[in-house]
Amino acid sequence: MPSDHAEPGAGPDGPGGYDLRHHGDAEAGDGLVDFAVNVVGDGPPSWLRERLVATLDGLGRYPRADHDRRARETVAARHGRAPGQVLPLAGSAEGFALLPGLRPRRAAVVHPGFTEPEAALRGAGVDVVRVPTAAADGHLLDPAAVPAEADLVVVGNPTNPTGVLHPADSVRALARPGRVLLVDEAFADAIPGEPESLAGDADLPGLLVFRSLTKTWALAGLRAGYALGDPALLARLAAPRPPWPVSTPALEALIACCEPDALSAADQRARELAAHRVSQAAALRRIEGVAVQPGLAPYLLLHLPDGTGPEVRRRLRENGIAVRRGDTFPGLGPDHVRVAVRPPETARRLVEELERVLRTLAVPA
Known part of the structure; x- marks a missing residue:
């Protein structure tokens, strides 16, 4: 298991020593029930698999310009x-x-959020400032907290790992002349109707939107997005x-999806996930000492009783369950974990094991 969160201070990945290159796949493993990775299912549906298999006969050629054009169209x-x-x-x-x-001369990254953008920027020597959101405010974005001098701003919507969906107008308020506004919408299609998305805002100056096919279509190994x-x-x-x-x-995946x-x-799929999220969140909230961050994404951020996080993760893993540690996200600590939303029969095992582990830890030695 990866080492626990470093103490505050200057670290190789910036202030606080957070491991910005740590991702959920490092927690998952063969034989474990995977709540660490936010991919829906074990692989693409049969119709998509057939579309992908049909491309194999053309792998002797370089990707074709007309295929690229069709994907863009x-x-x-x-x-x-x-x-x-x-x-x-x-x-x-x-x-x-x-x-x-x-x-960019100075980049602002909203946190807690997906850490790969900050890792890439810091690795290239870019000056990065973190813009923290507050748990007391539901981790909602405050546009006024972003430094005016930032010429690149990065925000997830919905944000990973909090699951918060920021109002589109709050995100739009970050746009200004001379600034690139990057909105990471990797999980936008996992919310029914894709509310608050800026993907269609073609006229907003400096806007970049990143989309992924990885989550909804179980294509993590293919690497496809836009x-x-x-x-x-x-x-x-x-x-x-x-x-x-x-x-x-x-x-071909871009075209098909x-x-x-x-x-x-x-x-x-998004509607099914939403129903599963509601039931899973309700069940987790019934466990004494577990706080569940409200959100709309296909994952839930949990705060465990103080001081129990590392031991809970260890014991869950021993009992065949992988969860995503939260302390690699700036602004979170060792008692935070992120869990993917799963069908009720799978989620039930997480709830039962987590309740049992916490009950055991509460018993004096």
């Missing part, structure tokens, strides 16, 4: 944009790795890329 139609406002990516992670190429933004901004983002950065199967039938299926 399909994604553009899905969001009411022009094809020139779409950049296919090898997953959102590639987009984050490209951020230093925008040459960026939306002004063509000139996308060209700056893409400048450091090598030729053919997105594979033929990934381009943005067609009308797939969008309808995704919305149905």
